[in-house]
Amino acid sequence: MRAPRYRFALIVTLFVVELLLLAAAYQVLTDFECRATGAEGACRFLRSMVARGLSVFAALALLAWAWPKVAAAFLDRAADHPGAGRWRAVHLGGVAILFLPLALAPGGDLVAVFWPALALWTGGGLLAALGGVLWLAPPGAWRLWFDHGVATPLLVLGVTLLVPDIAETVLPLWDWQVVTDVTFAAVHAVLRLAGPAVQADAAAHVIGIDPFFVHIARQCSGIEGVALMAAFVGLYGVLFRADLRMGRYIAxxxxxxxxxxxxxxxVRIAALVVIGARVSPQIAVNGFHSYAGWMFFTALALALLVGVQAVPWLHRRAPRAEGPRMAQDVVAAQILPFVVFMVVLVVANALFPHPDLGYPLVVLALALAVAAFLPVWRGMDWRPGGLALAAGAAVGLGWALTSGPGGAGGPLAEGLAALPAWALAGWIAARVLGTVVLVPLVEEMFFRGYLLARLDFGGRGGAIVSIAVTSLLFGALHGRWLAGALAGLVFALLALHRGRVTDAVAAHVLANLIVALAALATGDWTRI
Structure with a gap:
């Protein structure tokens, strides 16, 4: 087993080095701001790929740790890989393409060549990723993980890919002055160990060592680390739930x-100041500030979990349950299509001037995710009650009548107006299919099928809490949060009325159909 493990570790180490070299090259050797490119979303998404890649590597290590027998079989299968050389060439070719924009940028000014660079980054990234995956192991070896249980590997990868977006999403909730004040004071105390030259303005939250100063804003109070740590602690709890004393673990x-x-x-902020003042401000801002935090936080999360594994007080002796196959796994059907939905929305937000312009991509991904669970859907009772249909109609009419004018003149309307007739027709078809059929199924299975039951801790109080939380989360997912929360409340009550989540799905479908018909009647497709 030593040789397969050595080969695998060597290749993964190479991947990590490549990520770090790419980060260093584009953050230190070039000078550009995403806001100046005209495609800020795509630029920021590409810059986040280093953090996402590091998180995925850590997640794969956690999964192998949780399933040692599968990991051993995977390594054995990967060692016998006659096509490895071909895929290694594909991977290295993709990496070389990723570096090409550096040669195109005059004086490191990537803004001037951003669109050709974006094409090279996209193509090179796809080649590097595909080649790397198949260099590590042939498709048959990768299938071992999904034979063991499809839901868990996809959940692990989906969560870790979204960690940067989770941190960005919860940032407004992190705006606590006390956290910023305490962080500033702690950084000041650590920096005083570096010498008496520390200068600080507590009122403005500015601190540094001449000539390098930083402003400790709310996003500097550690939200990225908090999001990453919470994600990995949660994933460990899912993977080792049969072995853990969950109450102690969470508490x-x-x-x-x-x-x-x-x-x-x-410590990271203090090190940033010292590096900026005594080594290089450019390295501090562009390299250390951007990526060192993600590396350190990932390493800390894994180290904490290693410690958890060594503490008997947190564990109980119990066999670890094997994961069911995906097609028959109801929980996977409730969760994974929604994870796919969120991931593809993030990609669409990065690649299109308005994320809804990429809706055909979203629909394609959702259709594939839903199709994977056809046995689950077939086993459900899809005969909606009259109350469900009446409630769905009321929600749809209420939404359509209170929505007001759409986004006429906005990025979505302008993007749709620029499409040729055939493309617009395809977009409308995808929009209606997704809005009326796929999205109601995916959202209801997650919010009312999974979360509603999981948040109910029993009794009337548990029911109220679960209904309130799922309704508020559902509202937050939609642009009109109050109307969305009220709709979520109706769907939750319908799901509980007869104990059928399919009633909530039927009501959601009818509501969205009415909204789509209103958009058709007005010719304003930005309303759905």
Whole structure:
């Protein structure tokens, strides 16, 4: 087993080095701001790929740790890989293409060549990813993970890919002045160890060593580390749930992890100031500030989980359950299509001037995700009650009548107006299919099929809490949060009325159909 493990570790190490070299090259050797490119979303998405890649590598390590027998079989199969050389060439060719924009940029000015560079990054990234995956192991070896249980690997990868977006999404909730104040004070205390030259303005939250100063804003208080730590602690809990004393684990490990993450962030900011003042401001801002945090937070999360594994008090002796196959796994059917939905929305947001212009891509991904669970859908009772249909009609009419004018003149309307007739027809067909059929199924299975039951801790109070939380989360997912929350409340009550989530799906379908008909009647497709 030593040789297969050595080969695998060597290749993964190479991948990590490649990520770090790409990060260093584009953050240190070039000078550009995403806001100046005309495609800020795509630019920021590409810049986040280093953090996403590091998170995925850590997640794969966690999955192998949880399933050692599958990992051993995978390594054995990967070692016997006659096509490895061909895929290695594809991977290295893709990496070379990723570096090509550096040669095109005059004086490191990537803004001037951003669109050709974007094409090279996209093509090179796809080649590097595909070649890397198939260089590591042939398709048959990768299938071993999904034979063991499809839901868990996809959930693990989906969550880790979304960690940067999770951090960005919850940033407004992190705007606590006390956290910023405490972080500033802690950084000041650490920097005083570097000497008496530290200068600080507590009122403005500016601190540094001449000539390098930083402003500790709310996003500097460690939200990235908190999001990453929470994600990995949660994934560990899912993977090892049969072995853990879950009450102790949640009560102890999560608070400890978040505290350690905050402390590491304090050290990171202090190191940033020292590097900026005494080594290089460019390295501090473009390299250390952007990527070192993600590396350190990932390493800290894995180290914490290694410690958890070594503490008997947190564990109980119980066999670990094997994951069911995907097509018959109801929980996977409730969760994974929604994860796919969120991931593809992030990609569409990065690649299109308005994310809804990429709706055909979203529909394609959702259709594939839904089709994977056809046995689950066939086993459900799809005969809606009269109450479900009446409630769905009321929600749809209420939404259509209170929505007001659409986004006429906005990016979506302008993008649709620029499409040729055939493309617009295809977009409308995809929009109606997704809005009326796929999205109601995916959203209801997650919010009312999965979350509603999981958040109910029993009794009337548990029911109220689960209904309120799922309705508010559902509202937050939609642009009109109050109307969305009220719709979510109706769908939750319908799901509980007869104990059938399919009633909520039927009501959601009818509501969205009415909204789509209103958009058709007005000719304003920005309303759905």
């Amino acid at each position: 102890v490990v999560l608070p400890v992890g978040l505290l350690l993450s905050w402390m590491l962030n304090v």
